[in-house]
Amino acid sequence: MHILKLIFRNALRHKLRTALTILGITIAILAFGILRTLVSAWYSGVEASSSARLISRNSISLVFSLPLSYKEKIRQIPGVKGVSYAIWFNGTYISEKNFIPNFAVEPKTFLELYPEYLLPEDQKTVFIRDRKSAIAGRKVAERFQWKVGDSITLKGTIFPGTWEFVLRGIYYGAEKSADETQLFFHWNYLNERLKKTTPRRADQTGVYIIGIDNPDQAAEISEAVDKTFKNSLAETLTETEKAFQMSFVTMTQAIVTVIQLVSFLVIIIIMAVVANTMAMTARERIGEYAIMKTLGFGGWHIVILILGESLVITMIGCVLGIILTFPGAGYFGNTMGNFFPVFDVSAMTLLLDVAASFLVGLIAAAFPTWRAVNIRIAEGLRRIG
């Protein structure tokens, strides 16, 4: 236990230097944690997807629609439990800055297929019955201080005009990964108006959401759906919800990669700083190590001394950094909150934090240790300062 005491005493010999190094690590771990959280926020849609759902869209691309008549045909395919449909509406609330993901959906089947969106029973009944109604996620309702009964006006971008809704319910996510930032309203409400204004766009939907009994059958059912509409004016492309969400991530893969690279760079930078501190420390104490060797302490003692000091410094910084990551991610999530539905620090991120700090401590101590162990006693004693 004496050696542990010595390690701590050593770490505190240059209080300012140690404090600065710890501060450096704290900041680096904070940055690393936020960047990793940013990356996992990117994947939040993938994370939240269910293996019991397939998404069918127009095979040309998402901007093309599918006719409503497909609904019955899809329902007849064996293994299909339920079918719902949704359109990306992309209305803006007051100004473009207030981004809310909003969809026109068929409410009854939609809520059946998305059991993770919890809605009080009375609100659910009213929402399904009232064609002009809409429901919003808890987070978005908090953000704009909406209450049940409020009227909400969206300005259409894809579907021109102003659209008025009455908020009839606020849903909660059953799991932490569920997206609580969306707004859903009746597909019928949209369709009735399109019939009057632009009939060619009526009776169309953006995607079909297909609930299946057995996730193992996903591939066969997808194929069966696509086969049904092969060689038609609107061919479909059906994939699991996970694959569908993943396609959004891969489209912006370059940005994710850049963020990941940068998160590693931050660790390398802090490695240089800690290595510098350790190199200076070991150089100053080379005489002491020589004395220890003279007294009969083995090379391992010196290794433990230097490595221990390095790890003590990095681990203190790591703990402080992790503590700060939570408010940091909270703040960052709020500034960028409109982009990411879920911005939570995951256990994986914390694990990586610890692993990175440990690695930094280890590598930073490597070279000074090697030098201290290998220096000849006489040479070590001769060196001053």
Add this chain to the structure above:
Amino acid sequence: MRIPLSYSFRNLLTRRLTTTLTASGMALVVFVFATILMLAEGLRKTLVDTGSYDNVIVIRRASTTEVQSGIDRHQASIAETQPEIAIGQNGRRLAAKEMVVIINLPKRRSEKPSNVTIRGINEQSLLLRPQVELIEGRMPKAGSSEVITGENITRRFRGCGIGEKLQFGMRDWTVVGAFRAGSTGFNSEIWGDVDQLMQSFRRPVYSSVTFKLRDASDFEALKERIESDPRLTLEARREIQYYADQSEMMTKFLRILGMSLTIIFSIGAMIGATITMYAAVANRTSEIGTLRALGFQRRNILFAFLAESMLMSIVGGFIGLFFASFMQLLTISTVNWQTFSELAFSFTLTGSIVYESLAFSVIMGFLGGVFPAFRASKMNIVDALSTR
């Protein structure tokens, strides 16, 4: 009397490991700083170059992109007959009614699909965009199922090379040419005959009307008239403004990310410099005492240590910039959230980025060195000399 710069320089050389570690920390920070500026500049340049100041683009009111917009034939023909539109050499108005949609194509290497913009053009479209030049093959014949692809698409997406075929809208489309359009967003598009494309996509409406103004200053009057015409539900924007608006979110994201990273990273590097300089001062206490005894002023000592720190950081700055300049060889290709389609842009190094990065590294060196240098200059001669 000043302490010569070589004193500071040689001090750095005596402790190579420490100097190298600190300078490389700085180099990494400058690298990140410069790369992010280069990325933002590349994006800006791509989008600014895409538009021309005297071109006007008309889309449906309240739609933010061409893809969302829809203009029926009747409105489009009113828009393209405005009196402010310039007349081309062929005696016709320089106006193009175009259709823009997105198709999902797999990338060559990863097989992962991404969204590519496909633009239906007419013969005036090319005249409106002088940046566009055919680099291989020929233009598509009017009325045929032929397309040409932008150079970023030709290489990256399956079926987009010359002679290859693309399948969409129940037809095969032959790629007959490849075009380059400077460093603009058009490089990430596929172009084909507008009438053929509208037909095969069953989309009876145009997406936009783009035209060149006879006189760029006519814009305000034209905008006023188009937007107040009761027959039209359209809005007019200068082309450069339109493309700048399209990347607003991406630019904002890059800016927030870039700023926060730079601040965090530079704090790390400055801590590194401070630690190094404090150690340098502590190691040389008696030396500082000697210098003072020789008659050098406190001021001189301060400057010598500041110079040492700044010298170190500027070396780091140059190294960082050196490596950052290689990033110009890379092209980032990603989907722009606002247009939901593929956009490729490269890291662009400009003179002002070089200047800013070096200034940034000098400032880091100054801030990192200023406290240790003050400590050195505050030392009492007798105390300093009496240590060891």
